[in-house]
Amino acid sequence: MANKSEIVQEEFDKSAQPAICAERITKTFGAGKDKVVALDDVCVAIRKNEFFTLLGPSGCGKTTLLRLIAGFDHPTEGVIMLHGKDISQLPPYQRSINTVFQSYALFPHMTVAQNISFGLEMLGKPKGHVKETVSEMLALVKMEELRNRRTDQISGGQQQRVALARALAPKPQVLLLDEPLAALDYKLRKEMQIELKRLQHETGITFIFVTHDQEEALTMSDRLAVMDAGRILQIGTPRQIYNHPLERFVADFIGSTNFLSAQVLSNEGRRARLKLSSGKEVSVELPDGAAPKGSVTAVVRPEYSLLIADSEGEGHLQGVLENIVYFGTDTHYHIRLPDETMFVSRRQNQREDTEAFRVGQSVSIAFKPNSVQVLRD
């Protein structure tokens, strides 16, 4: 708990007034023995003009948090602020926040243009302004030609664009996107990822994006929050999250990782010396405020390790090469360590490469400098 408030404190210092600030949000559904805790004391500050992602497996509470920000549900405990104003108890129509729904939720009894103008009309904007903004939005999402189509007469990707235009038209302070790309096929999804980044850049609106796809989260976000079981485990830039995971879940959920058990020999400041199961020693970086003692878990990404053939004594770990998997861009080596755990090492392929290793061979594994991270657990 202490650690979490530290994270939030850090955010406050960096940005005087966040676009969205959720303070100690708890949300429970049901009562008695059917009671479900969807969010458990969640704190997060999202900066202005930021592309912020809530990442986590289904049921982690990310959609619940989004619904609380949108106003469809209200927090059981805690406060949500929009630009410093408490909006926790306001209905959705009194918040300058719009949502792109996972199912798009386009009005089936209206045309594309009518869908886009709906929010503006509800705000009581003058007719001329509505017309102008609708045309502007149609141009923004490149849908001018389909303006008079019914929403069931256009493709999934086009519906997605209309949903975006509809939510952007009232020029909200914050745009919420609830897994908007989940229903699209791979190629279209890639296109829309770039499109979304472009829209966010052009409109300058704060985007809060919910996804369970770690690749999507890494490629699109300015910062992301990793969630599990109703809690935010870590907030940071994609680079921080990938390279400096603080908890086992974060390290495991994002990318692939090797987990190693080790003993702490000494620690001074933000660095420590660890003794690995092989008996070799390695110098590691420590997460903020951690002063581990005894046995800890360290993590190494597969691409931050090197394989060395038949060289006893060299490298950090020894093992037997059990499997070689060729992926085109890179090759994965599965190595069985003496304690029967598996270690995966990844090497970027070159065109002229021939396979230097063979299955069954004894190999040793060397870590690139500064590539080992100790987890906080």
Add this chain to the structure above:
Amino acid sequence: MKNKAAVSNLVEEAQRKKTRNSWLLSAPALLVLAFAASGPLLIVLVYSFISSGEYGGVVWKFSTDAWFNVVFHRDIFDDKIALADAHIIILWRSIKLSFFTTATTLLIGFPTAYFIATRPRKTRNIWLFLITIPFWTNLLIRTFAILEVIRNEGLVNIGLQAFGIIDGPIQMLYTDFAIMVGMTYVYLPLMVLPLYASMERLDFNLVEAAYDLYASRRQVLRRVIIPLVKPGIIAGSILVFIPSLGAFVTPRVLGGGKKMMLGNLIELQFGAGRNWPLGAALSITLLVLVMIALLVYVRTTQRNSGSLQ
């Protein structure tokens, strides 16, 4: 070439077989319709064009008297012809009361159906079940129960007097109001069920989307919910309006024979009035009215749903 012809022959035969099978499958329904609906209807139509017997029944002699009597009234003393204002009053009352009944059932049924459709899936069936409970009891008994409630010494008047809200009983029984209350009660499930059916299909994400786009509750109702459940509103209105127009038991018991509706008038001609052809002609009139009402409905809904394309 030869093969192709053979194949197309096979396809044709398969299609013929399919058509024949579908006719066979629908034969029972068609037979029932032919004998139980068209047959009697034809008899009614024929009866409306022959003379009435002196003690009821019919005399097989062509006559348009019945149709003449639907609209006009010949004075028995001086043979002066005037509009049959009694019939027109009854017709007007029937249309008026059916319209108000439809409106009240819609006003009560809409929130009810919305309530049921927004319950958790598991409990929805229990609510629907409760809605159908009145159907278990005979209509006549239910109507008399209403009579007990609204008569001068009934529950409502005694209650209001006990609380000192009124001094003397309000005359509710044997008024148009009583008939409307009775019909509203009787036909309410017919409104709730189709409304529920279309509300259950309503994607509540759309409601959230409308709230999200700054629509107030009233605007969400007017701009999103009502347009989307319109088929249910129309179906419910038809299901209530049509039987209301021909209602017979409720106006008889609660209108006390003084406030007749079309159904009572028709019954009167076949019973005490001993004028079967007139009764038949009135029945056909009612049928035509219903069909016109339906046609208007169909036309307007087609226009509305077509306007988007």
